[in-house]
Amino acid sequence: MMENYVYPDTHEMFDLHDTLEELISKESYDIGLGLGSRVDSDPDLEYLLEVLFTPVEARCSYLDIWGSKKYPDIITDIKDGKFMDISMEEFEEKREKWVKEIRETDHPMLRIVKAIKYGREVNDWEIKLHLQNLVSRQKNVLIYMQVCQSMITHGFSLTQISQAVPWVDKSDIYGLSLMLDLSMELTQEERAEVEQEYRRTGKPKVLKEVFGEE
Structure with a gap:
């Protein structure tokens, strides 16, 4: 860094x-x-x-x-909860050192300049770590989407896909097929289940085109 x-x-x-x-x-x-x-x-x-x-x-x-x-080490950092190869504990040491330096700076204007500079650096690092962590938490969702997309493309039914990824709602799977413009035929029972889930949650919004207002 x-x-x-x-x-x-x-x-x-x-x-x-x-x-x-x-x-x-x-x-x-x-x-x-x-x-x-x-x-x-x-x-x-x-x-x-x-x-x-x-x-x-x-x-x-x-x-x-x-x-x-x-x-180059972004994958390792995501796994270890770091940003730019620096952990929260390590960055806290830097922050404390900067605060100490500011306290020991006698010139008022220089003290302000240092505080603004270090404040910006701390804020930037913390926000970037936060965004990186958000991406990390969503990685499973992206994987599930890829699995569903692949199964839809290969002609699996909604029920079969739901059995493969039971933690994903059928309404979300069908909504994904619509967003990706992939053909998916539903049985009457599957359609009823999807509509029921949509009416209950109002999500995904793309199903409004199929079922109207929730």
Whole structure:
């Protein structure tokens, strides 16, 4: 995890001003694949300006292409509950060190600058860990969806699929077939079960096209 403890002095502020003015003067700007695929927890200020002026679709595509190479241990981190190979306990040590540094900084303005910088870094790390954990918790749902999609494609009936993944409601399985535009014939009994589940829960919303308002 890269750390940048250097704060902009007057000269650097002028450099940032020049960079910003240059970006503003351009009708469009693109940071490019090399820089755009960087995954840093504490990027420099000039880099943040370039990110700001780059279209979202372009930056996201760069991250998709090369971002995983800059963060190769994401699967291990998901398994271990870490982000950027740092656990919550390890990051708490960093946070406590930063708070101590702020307390020991005498100059009021420098104290504020440090607090804002470290606060942003802590907030970013915690939110990214949270989002990563959300993805981890949803991975089973994605697996179930793939299983259902494969079985629907291979012509299995709703009852057969439900027996393979009994924790997934039949209404969700049938709803998935509609969302993926996959053909699935229901028996009268299966249709009645799906409608009953939909009337009870109102989900998935796609079944509104079949059964109307719940």
